[in-house]
Every structure is written in structure tokens, then in C-alpha cells.
Amino acid sequence: MSSISIRGVAKSYGNTPVIHDLDVEIAEGEFIVVVGPSGCGKSTLLRMIAGLERITGGEIAIGQRVVNELEPKDRDIAMVFQNYALYPHMSVFDNMAYGLKIAGLPREEIRQRVDRAAAILELADFLERKPRQLSGGQRQRVAMGRAIVRDPSVFLFDEPLSNLDAKLRVQMRLEIKQLQRSLGTTSVYVTHDQVEAMTLADRLIVMNAGVAEQIDTPLAVYSHPASRFVAGFIGSPAMNFLEATLTEDGSHLGLTTGDRLTLDHRPDGLGGGQNVTLGLRPEDLLLCQEPEASLHLRVEMVEPLGADTLVHGRLSAGNGAASEGADTTLVSATAGLMTLRLPGTAHFDQGERLPLRATPKSLHLFDAANGRRLS
Amino acid sequence: MQKRVTFRHLTLPYLFILPQLAITIVFFIWPAGEAIYQSLLRQDAFGLNTRFVGFENFERLFADPLYIDTLWRTLGFSVSVTLLSMLSALLFAVMADHVIRGATTYKTLLIWPYAVAPAIAGVLWWFLFNPSVGILAYLLQGLGYDWNPFLDGDDAMILVVIASAWKQVSYNFLFFLAGLQAIPRSLIEAAAIDGAGPVKRFWSIVFPLLSPTTFFLLVVNVVYAFFDTFGTIHATTSGGPGQSTTTLIYKVFNDGFIGLNYGSSAAQSVVLMIIVIGLTVVQFRYIERRVHY
Amino acid sequence: MVENRPFFTFVAHFVLLLGVAIVVLPLWLAFVASTHEPSALITGLMPLIPGDRLVENYELVLGEGVAASGAIPVWKMLFNSLVMALCIAIGKIAISLISAYAIVYFRFPFRTFCFWIIFITLMLPVEVRIVPTFEVVSSLNMLNSFAGLSVPLIASATATFLFRQFFLTVPDELVEAARIDGAGPWRFFQDILLPLSRTNIAALFVILFIYGWNQYLWPLLITTDQSFTTIVMGIQRMVTVADAEPQWHVVMATAVLAVLPPLAVVLGMQRLFVKGLVETEK
Numbered sequence: 001m002s003s004i005s006i007r008g009v010a011k012s013y014g015n016t017p018v019i020h021d022l023d024v025e026i027a028e029g030e031f032i033v034v035v036g037p038s039g040c041g042k043s044t045l046l047r048m049i050a051g052l053e054r055i056t057g058g059e060i061a062i063g064q065r066v067v068n069e070l071e072p073k074d075r076d077i078a079m080v081f082q083n084y085a086l087y088p089h090m091s092v093f094d095n096m097a098y099g100l101k102i103a104g105l106p107r108e109e110i111r112q113r114v115d116r117a118a119a120i121l122e123l124a125d126f127l128e129r130k131p132r133q134l135s136g137g138q139r140q141r142v143a144m145g146r147a148i149v150r151d152p153s154v155f156l157f158d159e160p161l162s163n164l165d166a167k168l169r170v171q172m173r174l175e176i177k178q179l180q181r182s183l184g185t186t187s188v189y190v191t192h193d194q195v196e197a198m199t200l201a202d203r204l205i206v207m208n209a210g211v212a213e214q215i216d217t218p219l220a221v222y223s224h225p226a227s228r229f230v231a232g233f234i235g236s237p238a239m240n241f242l243e244a245t246l247t248e249d250g251s252h253l254g255l256t257t258g259d260r261l262t263l264d265h266r267p268d269g270l271g272g273g274q275n276v277t278l279g280l281r282p283e284d285l286l287l288c289q290e291p292e293a294s295l296h297l298r299v300e301m302v303e304p305l306g307a308d309t310l311v312h313g314r315l316s317a318g319n320g321a322a323s324e325g326a327d328t329t330l331v332s333a334t335a336g337l338m339t340l341r342l343p344g345t346a347h348f349d350q351g352e353r354l355p356l357r358a359t360p361k362s363l364h365l366f367d368a369a370n371g372r373r374l375s
Numbered sequence: 376m377q378k379r380v381t382f383r384h385l386t387l388p389y390l391f392i393l394p395q396l397a398i399t400i401v402f403f404i405w406p407a408g409e410a411i412y413q414s415l416l417r418q419d420a421f422g423l424n425t426r427f428v429g430f431e432n433f434e435r436l437f438a439d440p441l442y443i444d445t446l447w448r449t450l451g452f453s454v455s456v457t458l459l460s461m462l463s464a465l466l467f468a469v470m471a472d473h474v475i476r477g478a479t480t481y482k483t484l485l486i487w488p489y490a491v492a493p494a495i496a497g498v499l500w501w502f503l504f505n506p507s508v509g510i511l512a513y514l515l516q517g518l519g520y521d522w523n524p525f526l527d528g529d530d531a532m533i534l535v536v537i538a539s540a541w542k543q544v545s546y547n548f549l550f551f552l553a554g555l556q557a558i559p560r561s562l563i564e565a566a567a568i569d570g571a572g573p574v575k576r577f578w579s580i581v582f583p584l585l586s587p588t589t590f591f592l593l594v595v596n597v598v599y600a601f602f603d604t605f606g607t608i609h610a611t612t613s614g615g616p617g618q619s620t621t622t623l624i625y626k627v628f629n630d631g632f633i634g635l636n637y638g639s640s641a642a643q644s645v646v647l648m649i650i651v652i653g654l655t656v657v658q659f660r661y662i663e664r665r666v667h668y
Numbered sequence: 669m670v671e672n673r674p675f676f677t678f679v680a681h682f683v684l685l686l687g688v689a690i691v692v693l694p695l696w697l698a699f700v701a702s703t704h705e706p707s708a709l710i711t712g713l714m715p716l717i718p719g720d721r722l723v724e725n726y727e728l729v730l731g732e733g734v735a736a737s738g739a740i741p742v743w744k745m746l747f748n749s750l751v752m753a754l755c756i757a758i759g760k761i762a763i764s765l766i767s768a769y770a771i772v773y774f775r776f777p778f779r780t781f782c783f784w785i786i787f788i789t790l791m792l793p794v795e796v797r798i799v800p801t802f803e804v805v806s807s808l809n810m811l812n813s814f815a816g817l818s819v820p821l822i823a824s825a826t827a828t829f830l831f832r833q834f835f836l837t838v839p840d841e842l843v844e845a846a847r848i849d850g851a852g853p854w855r856f857f858q859d860i861l862l863p864l865s866r867t868n869i870a871a872l873f874v875i876l877f878i879y880g881w882n883q884y885l886w887p888l889l890i891t892t893d894q895s896f897t898t899i900v901m902g903i904q905r906m907v908t909v910a911d912a913e914p915q916w917h918v919v920m921a922t923a924v925l926a927v928l929p930p931l932a933v934v935l936g937m938q939r940l941f942v943k944g945l946v947e948t949e950k
Contacts, residue, residue, distance in 0.1 A: 072844075072848045079844070079848050082841070085844065102851055102855065378772055378840060380843045381773055381774055382843075382852075387770070388774035388776045389770075392771065395766075396782055398763070398820075399785055399823045402823060404785065406803070413799075466683060467683065470683045471684060474677060477681070481687075484692060486934060486941075490931040490934040491931075492883075492900045495900060495923050495926055495927060498923055499923060503697060508710060508913070510713065541690070549946070553942075553946055573673075573676065598793070606882075606884035632799070644800070647796045648796050
């Protein structure tokens with residue numbers, strides 16, 4: 001296993017930059033997940049580490065060795081592809097053995113290594129089959145096996161589970177995690193699926209438009225998203241965002257509905273009267289009695305999920321201003337659209353007005369202009 | 376047009392493309408250039424002097440009533456061969472698509488002529504229509520028709536049209552059958568539920584959906600009738616009697632190798648090249664348009 | 669079809685049987701004629717069932733040939749046709765495979781230029797430029813040789829085009845996986861691309877073998893030496909005998925022998941043949 005250093009790496013196609021000046025140090029044995037929407041540059045980053053794409057600027061080192069100019073085969077890496085990229089005309093054994101044969105390993109050692117990998121992945125009975133005779137999950141395992149037999153210092157995964165059905169994906173996710181733990185090989189894993197990202201990663205790299213918005217552990221990313229983009233991307237259902245204004249004394253946030261939310265401290269570098277974006281996770285909005293309420297939601301739709309209940313609705317104007325029955329619901333497009341996650345099952349009628357509160361700790365504030373987190 | 380992922384190598388790609396390129400240049404580009412060059416030259420009767428004459432060969436060609444006749448004759452021949460072979464192939468394909476029992480057997484039997492060389496196809500029909508020994512000629516004579524392709528130009532033309540169309544039926548049949556089988560059954564069922572009978576279904580649904588295949592075959596068949604039928608004609612009527620079965624390609628051969636009139640033959644080659652390129656361009660444009668649907 | 673109409677089914681079978689009769693009749697009668705004595709064929713009313721001279725006639729044709737016209741025996745013609753057809757089919761496949769590989773998998777200067785040079789030949793069948801091509805071959809001293817028979821017919825863009833289309837459908841990830849496994853361009857071609865192209869190669873071989881076997885005009889022009897006569901052009905010399913009725917039983921026996929190899933290929937490899945035919949023309 002090796003560490004990976006990515007120092008000031010940039011990539012552009014012609015004049016179109018796709019990755020800007022990326023820096024990250026990946027420790028030995030670490031499992032790093034790169035997550036982001038499609039087109040954010042995450043696959044390009046992985047392919048640059050693999051040596052399948054040339055680097056336009058900066059350098060990549062695996063272990064202590066700068067690999068910018070090395071061919072993929074000389075980088076001591078293995079890669080698992082999204083569509084597995086198994087050689088269709090070769091048996092499972094030959095698929096796993098191909099790289100070893102090219103490397104000129106003795107026949108006996110190849111056999112031993114493939115057998116060992118097959119035992120780990122429970123493929124021993126399928127070694128003579130062709131890829132088309134295997135199920136999706138088995139093909140996935142063969143692709144993993146091809147990576148394992150080479151005993152590389154780095155594993156690279158390019159959305160390896162996205163072609164599997166939901167149930168199998170959960171199972172394979174666990175297997176990959178266990179396998180990586182037991183082998184201890186440094187891994188870089190690219191996905192657009194945030195659940196995969198959260199469950200697998202030691203650390204996450206959240207990418208957007210060629211920029212690493214945040215690099216941190218999954219829980220830190222979830223609880224302290226560095227930007228409005230990260231906050232919106234990680235978490236399902238997504239975080240609710242509201243436009244708000246800091247009061248002159250800096251102790252409260254004023255909403256467009258006239259409601260006020262209490263802050264536990266004044267955000268750094270923010271003057272009174274300034275606009276901010278307020279983020280509230282669906283599970284951080286709590287049902288309460290009317291006197292404690294600082295927000296109100298007019299119910300539009302209820303989705304019972306069994307363990308949880310999701311309530312969708314719009315913010316409705318707050319205390320005093322509201323008189324029963326009057327239509328005070330905000331009408332401004334989707335601005336007031338909110339989602340609320342309640343534990344267990346609950347029943348609400350459409351149009352019902354729910355009193356809600358949120359603890360000061362659970363409020364996320366972002367700069368209204370550049371989306372950076374305000375602490 | 377190319378892979379996103381490519382190899383980098385200094386010599387390998389050139390090494391790999393070289394044989395194809397060399398043969399193309401030596402046996403295609405060079406002769407084609409030579410044809411264009413020679414079409415602008417004229418040799419005297421003894422082959423001693425050659426001089427540049429510009430477009431004179433072309434002017435003479437189109438002023439020559441024999442050539443104009445040949446042009447029209449070739450068109451008539453091509454249209455006849457194309458229509459005869461495509462219509463019968465379409466009929467057989469529709470029937471073969473309909474029957475369930477024996478469909479593969481019919482298919483196997485109908486593709487035989489593809490294996491037969493055009494020259495052999497000509498000889499087979501030449502034998503059957505031979506006025507002294509042919510059984511079909513015997514039948515025609517029995518019906519009171521004075522059949523003799525040796526003497527009658529129309530009879531000779533009918534003979535080569537039949538032989539050429541016969542050879543091409545299997546090719547057209549296979550493409551029509553593939554086209555028919557690619558039409559989703561649900562479309563035909565939907566039309567049947569809408570109350571369309573079999574004939575109406577064919578003309579309102581099946582035939583329009585076959586139109587890409589039909590157009591493609593139209594071009595292929597015209598090209599076939601222009602060029603590949605040389606063997607059929609040469610092995611049987613040798614362009615005769617008189618000029619009655621001389622097509623453009625036969626005339627190029629005849630003027631170039633028998634008449635040794637290189638200038639005129641080269642000019643004729645150039646005209647043929649223009650015809651082929653025209654047909655190819657039409658086909659490419661049509662295919663491109665189809666992609667946009 | 670959707671509704672079950674016994675009458676229409678009956679008509680369909682009738683039409684198809686008629687079609688089969690028209691298609692097979694000339695070949696059947698050729699075979700019948702090749703099994704009779706010459707005397708059985710001189711009236712217009714030839715027999716419709718095979719005669720008893722099958723062995724004698726074919727022995728005559730394959731052995732001595734029609735010695736009178738100075739022609740070579742038919743078995744030699746068959747051999748010539750076989751060599752020519754194999755050279756054309758194998759040669760075309762080989763050079764098309766590697767040139768398509770170069771065009772699809774490499775980026776190099778003049779790539780597009782090479783591409784267009786090759787694809788222009790799609791447009792120009794050999795018949796069109798027959799006289800100058802003959803002159804080129806003659807100036808290269810390739811008349812009366814197997815090289816002259818096959819090499820000029822080897823370069824057509826069709827096969828290159830087919831392989832190019834196929835290579836473009838091979839997933840990019842296979843190349844990447846192979847590169848990570850340490851395979852260079854040559855190993856990738858040999859270990860992965862070639863095995864994947866197997867059915868395409870076989871299908872194309874069927875088509876090209878028939879194409880080569882059935883060549884007529886080109887061998888006619890460049891073989892003045894009778895020992896290079898191919899079977900398809902040999903028949904023409906038997907039919908066009910001056911001032912005499914051709915020996916039809918011999919001609920037909922030769923025709924049957926000329927048709928048999930390509931027919932065997934078409935029928936024996938029908939699935940590959942249909943695939944090759946439909947895909948080369950796409």
C-alpha cells in the first residue's frame with residue numbers, strides 16, 4: 001500500500017478547464033470517496049491517477065514516486081470499471097490472470113494468486129465460465145478479483161456498483177468495505193451516490209465543477225458542510241434553504257415570513273442587516289406546541305416511509321400576522337418549499353398548519369453571495 | 376469517428392495502414408488519375424502520336440449516336456433488372472414473412488443464386504433459352520413465338536435481363552426479409568385492431584417502414600446492373616446481336632481492349648466514375664437524412 | 669400476420685413454391701444436362717431427370733478437359749479459382765483489419781487524409797477503371813500471376829469500413845483495462861481485438877470468398893496464359909466456340925462444378941453468410 005499525493009493538479013481539454021488546482025494527501029490504507037454530480041470532474045481525477053488521462057498541471061505521486069509520465073501498468077494500481085470491462089472472450093480465470101501473464105509471472109504463481117482471490121470472492125466454482133454466463137453481481141466480483149490478484153498498492157474504483165440493482169448494491173457495498181479493511185489497500189472510489197459515499201469513506205472529497213468543495217470525514221461533511229453546494233448535495237431528502245437577514249444586534253435571523261430564529265452566537269464577519277442563506281436539515285425541524293413555534297408549515301403532501309414520515313409543505317407567515325383561515329401561505333414560487341422528516345408514522349391533513357422549531361445548533365448559515373459556510 | 380481512448384505509438388499506425396494505402400494508391404488512385412489523363416488525349420490510327428485534345432473525346436462521345444443509344448439502352452436494362460428482381464424479391468419476402476411452416480426451408484432454397492457467378496447465371500439461362508437445344512425456347516416456339524436471341528435483339532435483351540434479375544433476387548430477398556422481420560409486430564397488431572385489412576396494412580404501414588431498405592436496394596441494384604452484369608452479357612450475347620445488348624461497361628471494355636481506342640474508352644470510364652460517385656453521394660445523403668429522424 | 673386466413677396462407681405457399689421453382693430450375697436442369705449423353709440434348713425437349721452418364725461426364729471434364737480447344741483440365745481451373753478466391757478473401761481481411769485498427773485506435777498526423785484516400789475507393793468498382801488498371805498491372809509485370817489476379821482486388825474499403833464500425837462498438841473500458849493490465853497496442857490487438865472480431869471475420873470471409881470466386885472480367889483481362897484460367901471464365905471459352913454448337917453436357921458439368929464450392933459455402937454457413945451480407949452493406 002502507498003500514500004497518494006495530489007499537488008496542484010489541473011486538467012483542461014483545449015481551453016476548457018475541467019479540474020482546477022486540486023490538492024489532497026491520501027494516507028496509506030485510507031479509503032477515499034470522490035463524490036459529486038455528473039460532469040464535476042471526479043472520473044477525470046480518478047483516470048489521471050490511473051494514468052489513463054494526461055495531467056495538464058501539477059503532479060501526482062504514488063508512494064514517494066511522481067507518476068505523471070508513467071504508463072498505467074507501471075503505476076502499481078488496479079482499477080474496477082463501471083461496466084466491469086471484462087474481456088468477453090476469456091474465462092473468469094483468464095480475465096484475472098491476463099495482467100499477471102503479461103507481467104511474466106510464472107504459471108504456478110499465477111494459479112495460486114487467482115485461486116486465492118477466487119476463494120476470497122467466492123468465485124472458485126466459476127473460474128472456467130465466460131463473463132456472459134455470470135450474473136451482474138458475479139461479474140462485479142470478477143472485476144474486483146482482477147484488481148486483487150495484482151496485489152497493487154492502490155485500488156481505483158469508477159462507480160463500480162452503478163450497474164447493479166438496489167439490493168445487490170447494498171450487499172456489494174458491504175463486501176467492498178470489508179475487503180478493503182482486510183487487505184488494507186489504499187483506495188480511491190468515485191461515485192455519484194451519496195449513500196455509497198457516506199457509508200464507504202474514511203474521508204470524502206465532494207467535487208463540484210472541477211473544484212474540491214470539501215475534503216473531510218463523512219460525518220463532518222454532513223454536520224459542517226463547507227458550502228451551500230455540499231450541504232445540498234449530501235443528505236437525503238436534501239437540506240431546506242431559506243433566505244434570511246441578520247438582525248441589527250446579531251442575535252436573531254429574520255425570515256421573509258416575518259418569523260425570527262434565535263442564534264447562539266453572532267456569525268463571524270457578518271454585519272447587522274446582511275442577507276444570508278439559512279440551511280435546515282429535514283430532521284432538524286421539530287414539531288412543537290404553538291407557543292414555542294418559530295416557524296409554520298402548511299402541509300401539501302405526506303410521504304409515509306414506514307420508519308420515517310416525510311412532510312412537504314410551504315412556509316406560512318408567522319405569529320400574530322396570521323389569522324386562522326386567511327391565506328397567508330407564501331406564494332413566491334418554490335422559495336418557501338420545505339421538507340420535514342419525522343420519526344415513526346404520523347397523519348396530517350392537507351392544508352394543516354404545523355408549528356415547528358429548530359435548535360440554534362442545527363442552523364447552517366451560508367454567505368448569500370458565494371455560498372461559503374459562515375461560522 | 377475515433378475512440379476517446381487511443382494508443383500512442385510512433386511507427387505502428389503507419390506500419391498498419393501502409394499495405395492498404397499502398398494498394399489503394401497503386402491500383403485505384405493511379406489508374407483513376409490515368410483514366411482522367413488519357414480521356415484528354417488522342418492517339419493517331421497507328422498509335423504513334425499522342426496529343427492533348429482537351430474535352431474533345433467527351434464531345435465526340437456525346438455526339439456519337441451509338442454512345443447515346445448505349446446510354447439509353449443501359450438505363451432501360453438497369454431499370455428492367457432492378458424492377459424485376461426487386462418486385463419478385465419483395466413478393467417472396469412478404470410471403471416468407473407470412474408463412475410459419477417451412478419459412479427457413481424457403482429461405483435456404485431462395486438464396487442459391489447468390490452463389491452463382493453472373494457469367495454462370497448467363498450461361499445457365501443461355502442454355503435454357505438456346506433456340507436449338509433450350510427447353511424454354513422449345514416451349515416458346517411451341518406457343519408460336521419465334522424466339523431467337525441469336526438474331527433478334529429484343530429477345531437477346533430479354534434473356535440478359537432475366538439472367539441478371541434471377542441472380543439478384545436472392546440478395547434483394549434477404550434484405551427485404553430482414554427489413555420485414557425488423558418491423559415490430561405490435562405495430563401491425565395495432566393497425567389490425569384499428570380495422571385495417573392485410574392489403575391496407577401492407578401499403579399504409581409495412582411498405583413505408585421498408586422504404587429505407589427499398590431505397591438502399593434501389594441504389595445497389597442499379598450499380599449491379601451497370602457494372603456486375605458484364606459477365607452475364609459477355610459470356611452469352613457478347614453485346615449482340617448488333618449492339619442490342621451492349622451496355623456502357625461492355626462498351627468501355629470493347630472500345631478499350633478490342634477496338635484499342637484508348638482515348639474514347641478512358642472518357643467513357645470517366646463518365647462511369649461520375650455516375651458511380653453520383654449514386655454514392657445520393658446514397659450517403661439519404662442515409663444521413665435517415666439518421667436525423 | 670394477425671388473423672388466420674387459410675386461403676392467404678395457401679396463396680403464400682403457392683407463390684413461394686413458384687419462386688423456389690424459378691430459382692432452382694436452371695441449376696437443376698444444368699445438373700440434369702450434365703448427366704446425359706450429348707445426343708439427349710440436341711432436340712429442344714431435354715429430359716427432366718438425371719441420366720446415367722454422371723460419372724463419365726464428370727470424369728471427362730475433370731480429367732482431360734476439352735482438349736480440342738487447348739484448354740487446361742477443369743480441376744486445374746478449380747484450383748486456380750480456389751487460390752484466387754482465398755488470396756482475395758484472406759488478403760482483404762488481413763489488410764482491412766490492421767488498417768481499421770490503425771484508423772480507430774491511433775491518433776497520428778494525416779490520419780484523416782489516409783481515411784479519405786481509402787474510403788474514396790468505396791466509390792470506384794474495378795470495372796469502371798478497367799483499362800488503366802490493366803496498364804498499371806501490366807507495367808508492374810503482374811500479368812499471368814496469382815498476385816496480378818488477386819492484389820488489385822484486395823483493396824476495397826468495404827471490409828475496412830465494416831471492421832471500423834465494429835471496433836467503434838467495442839467499449840473503451842476494454843482498452844483501458846488492457847492498458848492497466850500492461851498490454852501494449854500489439855498485445856491488445858492480438859489478445860483482445862482479434863478474438864472479439866472472430867464472427868465478423870468469418871462472416872466477411874464467406875462474402876469475400878464468393879466475391880473472389882465469381883470474378884470474371886478481371887481474370888479475363890490479365891490472364892493471357894491459359895494455365896491461369898479460372899473456372900468462371902473457362903466456361904465462357906467453352907460456350908463461345910466458333911461455328912459449332914457447344915458441347916452442352918460438358919459445359920453444364922463445368923457450370924455445376926463452378927457453382928458447387930460457393931454454393932456449399934453459402935448453404936453450409938448460412939447464418940454467417942446472412943450476417944456478413946447484411947452487415948457489410950450497412
